[in-house]
Amino acid sequence: MENNKTLYTSFTKLALKVAMSKGLTLLKAKDIVIRKFELHPFEEMIIGLIDDNKLIKKEINTLLNECISVCEDFGPDRDYVTLIIVLDRINKVKPAKKGSNEIANQVLITFKEKIEEINTRIESPPLFNVLLETRSVVEWVSMFGIYPFIPKHKASKNRPVLLMPPYLGNDLSTTFVRNYLRSVGFKTYKWELGVNMINSKSLPKLIEKLDEIFEKHQEKVSLVGWSGGGIFAKIIANRHPDKVEQLITIGSPVWGVKNMKTPVVRSLEFLRGRKLKERNDKFIKELEEIPDVPVTCIYTKTDGLLPWKHCMEAETLRKDIKNIEVFGSHCGMGANASVLLTVANSLNTNITGKKPEGIITKVESLFFPEFWEQKGISKFTNLFFS
Incomplete structure (x- = not known):
């Protein structure tokens, strides 16, 4: 979750700025971004990030470069397509002023190109x-x-x-x-x-x-x-x-x-x-x-x-x-x-x-990597006690 929070904090700043570049007020931009993240697994966390007014003080190009930098640090990941889809949804929102869609378009194009480049760096199996x-x-x-x-x-x-x-x-x-x-x-x-x-x-x-x-x-x-x-x-x-x-x-x-x-x-x-x-x-x-x-x-x-x-x-x-x-x-x-x-x-x-529920299901979890990635002895006690 920490990695996700770092990425989504950076991206949320960018998404708000993109929405505001279409001539929307901060309040309207927040509403748009929240709706574009509807049913997202991290929806609650993102709403919390949007409530922080400090997120939108930087220029849009700076925020774009920072978000791309975070993605480069984390390396190739299919989940970046979620960010592209959200930006695309925001880009399709009707602008409040004529001719104010150009910045949003360019951000989407640049972000998509950079993500595609990052995702070509997946190495062959060792x-x-x-x-x-x-x-x-x-x-x-x-x-x-x-x-x-x-x-x-x-x-x-x-x-x-x-x-x-x-x-x-x-x-x-x-x-x-x-x-x-x-x-x-x-x-x-x-x-x-x-x-x-x-x-x-x-x-x-x-x-x-x-x-x-x-x-x-x-x-x-x-x-x-x-x-x-x-x-x-x-x-x-x-x-x-x-x-x-x-x-x-x-x-x-x-x-x-x-x-x-x-x-x-x-x-x-x-x-x-x-x-x-x-x-x-x-x-x-x-x-x-x-x-x-x-x-x-x-x-x-x-x-x-x-x-x-x-x-x-x-x-x-x-x-x-x-x-x-x-x-x-x-x-x-x-x-x-x-x-x-x-x-x-x-x-x-x-x-x-x-x-599936029951003790057999809990024992089955021993054969999956997700179980062994848990820290501490509690992963064993949780097999039998809630």
Whole structure:
């Protein structure tokens, strides 16, 4: 929260100045900024910052440079897109005076360009993570023994879920995830398109499948995509939010793909027969958009194939966007007990609005990085006592 407070204090000053540059009074500017942050996870903190009159004493260019400097210090982050969206919303507010929109436009353009530049600096996974990918063999083999003991929180909804495999994977890749989801009460569907080559030509067939499942159940369909499958799932969720219940990605690059650095880039180019830079621009542009459905992104910081920051969505944009870290390799995420639990629990929580409860759920938290990031012995006592 301290990092967020530093960033949002700087940004709030800038946002107020941008609103005032459109000829608005301080009072009106505050009202506009607060409304543009409506439903934001840090809304309460931002309102508190806006109440501080000291925030708006500096010139707009100084505030812009200070905010960009804070972003550069924190480094690449998908959450900066939230700031761009808020500035864009303020920019669209009708100016109080004619010709007073130029400053707001220029601030938005400059801020967006700088953020895009900062976000190209995400490094390729380190060699150590690449070598750790060999553990995926152990993860897949051991899952056969572990699977029967994974807790099952019954959903009993028979809600439809369409699963999409990773790049170079097929429906066999999602076997454990599909079996687990069925065991807790979901109706699962394969993608049935053979090996996933992340070809945009697969989209029409996937959309046809979505339509068929939607018509059959007469209710929205949840999409679950692993790695390259998550790319398709996100684009479909963007195109058809009226038919998609929610989106869950597993180690999927959900933004910044055009400049993404990966150690397997040469092998991917060899298999595709052309440079990765020569991508479908429309496809990439759609991937950058954030769908208007609940989003859960599962990622691992020890991913050896993809930079993990590319696998996280802008959690600060809305309260229904979640990033959940797990332990494990990229290639082993389809046979990872934490992934199976997260997918099932997220699906059920987003549908029912209720999180799983009970001692089993608390014990499950031991297998997630979030638990071990807590400080002090209290993290253990809190397992059993509120």
